[in-house]
Amino acid sequence: MLYPIVKWLHILSAIVAFGANLTYMLWLFRMEKNRESLLFTLRTIKIMDDWMANPSYVLAFFTGAGMIEIAGLSYLMPWILSALILYALVSVLGLFVYSPWLKKQIALAETLGADSAEYKSIAKRTNILGGVLNLTVLAITFLMVVKP
DSSP states (O other), rough: HHHHHHHHHHHHHHHHHHHHHHHHEEEHHHHHHHHHGGGHHHHHHHHOOOOOIIHHHHHHHHHHHHHHHHOOOOTHHHHHHHHHHHHHHHHHHHHIHHHHHHHHHHHHHHHHOOHHHHHHHHHHHHHHHHHHHHHHHHHHHHHHHHHH
């Protein structure tokens, strides 16, 4: 009975984490249409990242590890090892690159405004990295479901 509950928590945390991240594109697209919402939008994305997505990714890691242990699987199985490597990459880039860049983007929006070259540069880098991170998480979900 423990495995199905851990699996449910794992799937739920993945849905919340990845789902939150996917909404950032819509938030940013809408922000471009309404510049008055710039700071509100960026701050909301930061809050969602800090309080929803990132904690859910942590929960997904621990519930995934729990399922591996309960099922008696090996971390060296190719699909598990590949997913863990990608997860480590997403974690490092998300926490130590994306999050600081988003924080800097907010600060530049507050001080220099969205039309400054510095803001446009960091916004472009943050958006590209966000897309790369989403594609990487999509690859992880593929590995978890298909188990090639």
